[in-house]
Amino acid sequence: xxxxxxxxxxxxxxxxxxxxxxxxxxxxxxxxxxxxxxxxxxxxxxxxxxxxxxxxxxxxxxxxxxxxxxxxxxxxxxxxxxxxxxxxxxxxxxxxxxxxxxxxxxxxxxxxxxxxxxxxxxxxxxxxxxxxxxxxxxxxxxxxxxxxxxxxxxxxxxxxxxxxxxxxxxxxxxxxxxxxxxxxxxxxxxxxxxxxxxxxxxxxxxxxxxxxxxxxxxxxxxxxxxxxxxxxxxxxxxxxxxxxxxxxxxxxxxxxxxxxxxxxxxxxxxxxxxxxxxxxxxxxxxxxxxxxxxxxxxxxxxxxxxxxxxxxxxxxxxx
Numbered sequence: 001x002x003x004x005x006x007x008x009x010x011x012x013x014x015x016x017x018x019x020x021x022x023x024x025x026x027x028x029x030x031x032x033x034x035x036x037x038x039x040x041x042x043x044x045x046x047x048x049x050x051x052x053x054x055x056x057x058x059x060x061x062x063x064x065x066x067x068x069x070x071x072x073x074x075x076x077x078x079x080x081x082x083x084x085x086x087x088x089x090x091x092x093x094x095x096x097x098x099x100x101x102x103x104x105x106x107x108x109x110x111x112x113x114x115x116x117x118x119x120x121x122x123x124x125x126x127x128x129x130x131x132x133x134x135x136x137x138x139x140x141x142x143x144x145x146x147x148x149x150x151x152x153x154x155x156x157x158x159x160x161x162x163x164x165x166x167x168x169x170x171x172x173x174x175x176x177x178x179x180x181x182x183x184x185x186x187x188x189x190x191x192x193x194x195x196x197x198x199x200x201x202x203x204x205x206x207x208x209x210x211x212x213x214x215x216x217x218x219x220x221x222x223x224x225x226x227x228x229x230x231x232x233x234x235x236x237x238x239x240x241x242x243x244x245x246x247x248x249x250x251x252x253x254x255x256x257x258x259x260x261x262x263x264x265x266x267x268x269x270x271x272x273x274x275x276x277x278x279x280x281x282x283x284x285x286x287x288x289x290x291x292x293x294x295x296x297x298x299x300x301x302x303x304x305x306x307x308x309x310x311x312x313x314x315x316x317x318x319x
Contacts, residue, residue, distance in 0.1 A: 101152030
């Protein structure tokens with residue numbers, strides 16, 4: 001019997017999800033990763049829903065379709081994974097904008113008001129005012145990567161009164177009303193030259209690696225804040241550390257680092273006005289599980305009825 005593999009531990013309301021899967025694809029058997037499937041069972045899987053280690057993917061020799069539970073698919077495209085070109089690869093892009101947009105806005109406001117500094121004072125029971133006058137209203141915000149996540153953050157910043165510039169890979173025919181200016185990535189230096197806040201929301205690809213290079217970071221105006229929820233590889237981390245330590249940059253909120261987990265001895269942990277979270281900006285499964293599962297179920301209906309997917313990952317681009 002044909003099989004759909006998924007990990008119920010990753011999703012809320014599992015009985016409801018399994019019932020929906022069975023209703024859409026009754027001819028398929030569900031393979032539960034939490035039950036430690038055998039190699040022969042893995043080899044029989046035709047559909048994989050979710051992210052699993054490379055060694056598991058490589059045992060699934062009968063795959064025809066993989067749906068990643070994340071927007072990023074670098075875990076399926078790296079050299080450790082043998083995923084033939086014949087296997088259709090889709091992702092959950094479009095499921096995370098609300099949750100991650102809120103995280104980015106929260107982090108931005110915390111950086112502007114130096115909440116990391118005040119929380120450190122709180123631990124020491126110190127009541128001391130710090131000069132934390134910047135506000136988001138009227139600030140220049142540059143968002144690099146204007147997909148679902150970056151677009152949502154841009155919208156929220158605009159709603160708060162910021163002047164928002166967007167950076168995209170390819171030119172767009174129309175500019176969203178919440179964006180004042182839009183640049184392509186080849187003009188990044190121009191897009192960030194007056195930024196008070198530079199936010200990154202890009203996938204991890206060869207093209208996006210080192211987007212904020214030492215040169216770009218060094219040329220940002222003094223006090224610029226950095227927010228990154230895409231991939232740690234998008235920033236020259238050594239340069240970021242130096243520029244935070246010497247005060248050229250005003251702070252950073254990083255949900256992603258290079259590598260992950262961030263080593264305990266990394267000086268990044270102790271940089272001033274810096275917030276580091278362990279790749280959690282998407283929130284818990286209760287927050288985004290419904291969005292991700294809904295997209296998979298919609299695509300599953302397309303798959304079993306031989307309809308083309310709304311969008312398949314371009315392996316050359318990496319998203």
